[in-house]
Amino acid sequence: MSERGESAVPSGNRPPGPCPPAVWIGGPPGAGKSTLARALAHRRGLRLYQSDTLTWEHRDRALAAGHRAATRWEALSPGERWSGPPAGLLAMSLHQERGAMIADDVRALGRGPLTVVEGTPVTPDTVPDPARAVWLMPSPELQRRRLAERGLPAGVHELYTLLLADLDARITAHGVADRVITVTPEATPAATLATAEALLAGPLAEGPAARTPLERQALRRAANEAVAAQYRAYLARPWTTGDPATVPVTFTCECADPACTAGVTAPLGTFPPADGAPLRRH
Template sequence: MADVLWLGGPPGAGKSTVAERLARRYGLRRHHTDTRTWAHRDRALAGGVAAAARFERLSPAERWAAPVDELYAMALHDERGPMVVDDVRALPPRPRTIAEGTVVTPRVARALPGRAALWLLPAPDLLERRLAERGLAPGPLSLYRRLAAVIEAEVRASGAPHLVLDDGVDAVRAVEEHWARHLAEGPRAAGPAERRALLREANEAVVAQYTGFFARPWAPDGRDTAVAVFSCECGDPACAERVAHRVAAFPRAPLTAPGHTVRPPGSGSRRRSGPS
């Protein structure tokens, strides 16, 4: 896995947007660790992790009323790191992977060295504004602040490469410039069909995440009505569109934004395709 590009940072850093834009632009696989949350929790339960068992025993209201130290423990931030390493090691070697998420820490990147690693650290005022935009309740807000502090402390203590973000920084452009040499090298998607397959893979991971959530005995009703936002699967490297769609009705055909096109295999013409 020498071609892995690691991208980390706290919640609200913009990691997912950066990784998705660059993966589309350069024909790379995007491994979004947040879509493995419930799979990782199941592995922690099977491994006898006490904090994972406590998380499942509590109702959501009881859980979020816990002190921040307990919230941090139940988030499994430290336990999930080795699981990310295992997940990434199991991915196909081609094309190159961008592995991103809050649990991507310097320790994770060292455990499975890749071509490059970078952490996004929002300036304090920017981070607070982005968290405020999410309308978080007090419990999640306190957890996200703790995660941000832990991640920044580890990045700075380890001397890991990082970018400090403020209002004047275009994060996508900054990361693209920082990784210019790495992005220009190595295996990438061979053409539109493979690009679409990578987008489908990422979208199916979102479906799996929702499925894992609604499988919990304490999960609220909503399995059949939940709507998620997916990547447009047109395969155009310049596309940045997202498509809201009901998870339970995720289509077998390519899911595309209105007006975007898909070239059917073996066809020389294009057809127009909207949300499926």
């Protein structure tokens, strides 16, 4: 049983053996995790695991396991989901349960380059070794400003604030403040990347990494396939609207340039390209 009295959510992916080589990036929404993870993966030819692309797969695992909070969330209307008390918002987010599922997903990965694992549920409780992890922590004021720029509903904004406080408490409890990168209004993505590379220098040096342009393109295609699968899983739910053929989706440029983190926006129905060519911004 979990600390909320829920039965554990099985991942269906619990192979024996050690975790494949990975580095871990956590932080609350609005901290810049996705930007950092993409830049790090592209710069070094690494595999990218973004937990947001598994949101609906993880929710389906929880539903299959009879998780009460997951079942309740699906039964509520979109408005009702974000109008409950803070404890209910946090429980229905599956924040704790998804952290365990992410760890299971990483253990289930096949052979390949070192993986950059990124997501809000990546907490000190999740990672196998804090020396292989960093957490981006904005000040509450900076997070509020960034979330306000997104125009989020009040309930979503409240949940994201709760996730910041929850992570801060877990970092303190585990004594891993030395693995925190403080995000300030003046911080640039390049500076954050340099700090993360310094903190993760050991595991990054171990690799392995993609070496050829074709290997790098294959990694970016795999990341884009995960994004497409996430959108399709969302649009398949009975309470959503949108045409899977025409909804615009921003993918990652699939060129092999280590410095390129550009996005390519295209209708979901056109991915992957029929001719198999890589998506390119330029």
